[in-house]
Amino acid sequence: MSVNRVMGLETEYGVLAPGAPRANSTVLSARIVNAYADVVRAGGGQLAGTPWDYSDESPLLDARGWRVRRSEADPTQLTDAPRELTAEEIALIDAVPQNALYDDEAPAARPSSRAVDHLGDALYREEPESANDAGGRLEGEHVVMNMVLGNGARLYVDHAHPEYSSPEVTNPLDAVLWDQAGDRVALAAMEQIAAEHGDEVLLYKNNTDNKGVSYGAHENYLMPRAVAFDAISAGLLPFFATRQIICGAGRVGLGIAGTETGFQISQRADFFEAEVGLETTIRRPLVNTRDEPHAEWGKYRRLHVIAGDANLGQVSTYLRVGTTALVLSLIESGRAPAVALADPVAAVARISHDPGLRTVVELADGRRLTALEIQEIYLDAATAWCAETGSATADPQTADVLKRWRATLDGLRRDVSSMASTVDWVAKHHLMNQYRDRHGLAWDDPRIAAMDLQWADLRPEKGLFRRLEARGRVERLVTEERIARAVVVPPEDTRAYVRGRALERYRRHVVGANWDSVVFAVPGRRGVKRIPLLEPGAGTRRDIGALFDAQLDVAEFVDQLAASVDTSA
Amino acid sequence: MAQEQRQSQQQQGASREQTAQEALQAEKSTSAQQQAQLNEVDDLLDEIDGVLETNAEEFVRGFVQKGGQ
Numbered sequence: 001m002s003v004n005r006v007m008g009l010e011t012e013y014g015v016l017a018p019g020a021p022r023a024n025s026t027v028l029s030a031r032i033v034n035a036y037a038d039v040v041r042a043g044g045g046q047l048a049g050t051p052w053d054y055s056d057e058s059p060l061l062d063a064r065g066w067r068v069r070r071s072e073a074d075p076t077q078l079t080d081a082p083r084e085l086t087a088e089e090i091a092l093i094d095a096v097p098q099n100a101l102y103d104d105e106a107p108a109a110r111p112s113s114r115a116v117d118h119l120g121d122a123l124y125r126e127e128p129e130s131a132n133d134a135g136g137r138l139e140g141e142h143v144v145m146n147m148v149l150g151n152g153a154r155l156y157v158d159h160a161h162p163e164y165s166s167p168e169v170t171n172p173l174d175a176v177l178w179d180q181a182g183d184r185v186a187l188a189a190m191e192q193i194a195a196e197h198g199d200e201v202l203l204y205k206n207n208t209d210n211k212g213v214s215y216g217a218h219e220n221y222l223m224p225r226a227v228a229f230d231a232i233s234a235g236l237l238p239f240f241a242t243r244q245i246i247c248g249a250g251r252v253g254l255g256i257a258g259t260e261t262g263f264q265i266s267q268r269a270d271f272f273e274a275e276v277g278l279e280t281t282i283r284r285p286l287v288n289t290r291d292e293p294h295a296e297w298g299k300y301r302r303l304h305v306i307a308g309d310a311n312l313g314q315v316s317t318y319l320r321v322g323t324t325a326l327v328l329s330l331i332e333s334g335r336a337p338a339v340a341l342a343d344p345v346a347a348v349a350r351i352s353h354d355p356g357l358r359t360v361v362e363l364a365d366g367r368r369l370t371a372l373e374i375q376e377i378y379l380d381a382a383t384a385w386c387a388e389t390g391s392a393t394a395d396p397q398t399a400d401v402l403k404r405w406r407a408t409l410d411g412l413r414r415d416v417s418s419m420a421s422t423v424d425w426v427a428k429h430h431l432m433n434q435y436r437d438r439h440g441l442a443w444d445d446p447r448i449a450a451m452d453l454q455w456a457d458l459r460p461e462k463g464l465f466r467r468l469e470a471r472g473r474v475e476r477l478v479t480e481e482r483i484a485r486a487v488v489v490p491p492e493d494t495r496a497y498v499r500g501r502a503l504e505r506y507r508r509h510v511v512g513a514n515w516d517s518v519v520f521a522v523p524g525r526r527g528v529k530r531i532p533l534l535e536p537g538a539g540t541r542r543d544i545g546a547l548f549d550a551q552l553d554v555a556e557f558v559d560q561l562a563a564s565v566d567t568s569a
Numbered sequence: 570m571a572q573e574q575r576q577s578q579q580q581q582g583a584s585r586e587q588t589a590q591e592a593l594q595a596e597k598s599t600s601a602q603q604q605a606q607l608n609e610v611d612d613l614l615d616e617i618d619g620v621l622e623t624n625a626e627e628f629v630r631g632f633v634q635k636g637g638q
Contacts, residue, residue, distance in 0.1 A: 012637045018628075025635045076638075160635035210629075215637025280638040306638065431617075438614050450625035451617070453632050462620055471613065 001333065001382075001389040002398040003325045004171045006222035006494060006536040009179045009317075011310050012161040012215040013186055014204035014456070025160035027089055028201050030145060032162040033155055035192040035201075036185060037144045052146040052156065053512040053519060054080050056294055062278045063229045063291040063301060076159060076281040082145065148513045150488050150504045151181060152496030159281075161215050162186065162203065167496030168515075168536050171397055172322035174491055176314050177478045181486035183312075187458050188487075205310045206456035207267035208251065210258040210449065214271040216280065217310035219321060221303045222295065222536055227332050232303065233276050233287040235336035237344040239327050239378055240286050240307040241361070242371040244269060244352055246408050247320035249309035250425030252432070252443060252452040254353055261444040262353065263432065265425045267309040269352030272345050280306050286344055294515035296534040303328070307348075312456065312465040314477040315422040319408065322401035326382040337381045339374055340364040355429055357412060372413055379405050421475050427468060428455055498531075498539035498561070501548050509554045520558045529558050531565055539565065 017023045057080030060068040146156040152167030164182035169175050186203045193201050208214045244266040251267045254260035277285030286307045293302045311317040330336045341347050347361040351371045360368045383402055386392035392399050411419045420430040457463035468474050490500030502518055503510055512519035519530045533539050544564050622628040
């Protein structure tokens with residue numbers, strides 16, 4: 001019983017080109033990924049664009065024990081095939097002067113050939129006509145849609161957003177560190193575009209445009225396959241409905257399109273329609289059943305959590321991940337509290353809509369409790385079980401998460417605004433209230449709506465959260481120096497170590513990578529060598545660090561790595 | 570004995586006075602602290618006035634995303 005387990009965070013960033021309001025968002029996202037490839041190349045570090053290997057993806061496999069037929073799936077569920085760009089889109093990113101294309105006001109400034117005019121039209125179209133147009137797949141071209149980074153992360157174009165998927169880590173503090181590293185990667189890409197092309201492609205760490213659309217910030221937790229999925233969803237639903245009070249990101253406007261006036265706790269709350277399900281883009285469920293462990297199938301499942309907000313705050317991220325890891329431990333030991341809600345989906349929205357935290361929701365057994373009370377029940381269960389198993393004293397991070405969880409709930413109960421330096425939604429709410437007071441603004445004033453979006457702007461000089469952070473008004477857990485290091489260096493205690501280090505050292509020979517394998521081409525040998533990494537806790541510095549220190553050539557390295565992986569499996 | 574008592578009363582008086590002075594000091598420093606906090610908030614809100622998109626309405630209208638996961 002502790003907060004330690006293999007985990008990882010994913011962020012889909014909101015993307016905006018202020019100078020080109022109708023720009024194709026897939027093209028913008030690809031520009032971000034390619035700009036970061038340029039950053040990496042410029043740094044003389046690893047080359048970019050190692051092809052993502054899709055062979056371990058199974059997005060249609062349901063944890064409840066069945067597979068959805070491909071023909072019945074929503075096209076957005078088919079994440080096991082590379083997104084292919086049209087020839088037009090490729091040319092847009094690569095060949096055509098960006099300024100000319102983005103200049104909506106001055107079509108005369110565009111290059112005049114018919115072909116390029118046609119490209120211009122494509123940029124302004126919402127949907128590419130067909131993903132299968134000539135031009136083929138990006139991996140074969142010099143436009144990069146997918147990168148594996150030297151820190152073990154994946155940066156890629158996911159539908160219409162750039163996404164950073166952090167490397168696998170083993171504890172909440174490292175999850176914070178490599179999640180923050182993703183925000184610095186995103187910032188570096190934005191700055192690269194501004195420096196190289198003189199235009200702006202801006203990224204936002206939020207989850208909705210307040211016009212009916214949402215995009216995710218997902219969490220992944222490794223669990224033993226033996227735990228029954230029913231027990232997982234039963235244990236998680238009341239927790240997911242209520243954890244927003246300690247880690248929601250705050251949102252202006254109620255309802256999916258934000259049409260009702262007011263402030264709510266969570267970015268995502270209004271977008272859930274089901275309790276449990278396989279989808280992530282439609283009929284969004286609170287508990288997602290995607291069964292794609294990226295690890296040994298018989299032994300593990302990867303719990304894919306889509307019911308959370310993207311956090312800018314380090315403490316909010318830490319608590320989101322740390323408390324969830326504790327609840328998973330409770331579920332695994334059969335110690336999850338019995339607090340089933342009568343209607344979890346409705347409860348999420350009702351709780352989110354009350355920043356005063358007084359809303360009472362009904363339990364299946366007829367009790368009526370606030371979100372604070374339900375969270376306290378989970379915390380008490382975790383505290384008791386940690387005391388029983390001795391982990392509260394044995395593991396400092398577990399003790400710290402318990403302490404902060406308690407302090408946060410106590411603080412929220414006493415005076416909500418007292419948590420403004422650690423809880424993201426409280427920080428936002430508090431700042432907006434001060435600003436509203438000064439200018440006499442209502443919640444539906446456009447300036448407040450603008451603040452809500454600009455809050456999540458990743459630029460240090462523009463983002464409102466970043467401004468609070470610069471003033472020391474929000475608490476940090478990791479320094480800027482450590483984050484900068486995590487941008488280039490993988491965690492040492494998971495397989496992300498071998499992925500990241502192999503890319504750094506043997507880049508020219510790594511021809512593919514994904515979460516659970518790295519594929520090498522060894523000069524003079526036929527075919528390629530796939531090194532399976534089905535054990536997320538193997539391939540660590542302790543396991544194979546010596547191989548990197550030994551100055552091996554690639555053939556020796558691959559052979560010794562293969563042998564070492566065989567032994568650890 | 571009486572003298573001792575008087576002395577002790579004087580001491581008590583002195584310490585009472587001291588306490589009152591301390592309280593006054595504390596109050597002053599609290600209000601100074603509060604003032605500093607207010608100034609800081611003012612400064613922060615000035616800054617937000619400065620960095621907030623100048624045409625808020627247009628910025629909000631233009632922030633259109635496509636759906637994600």
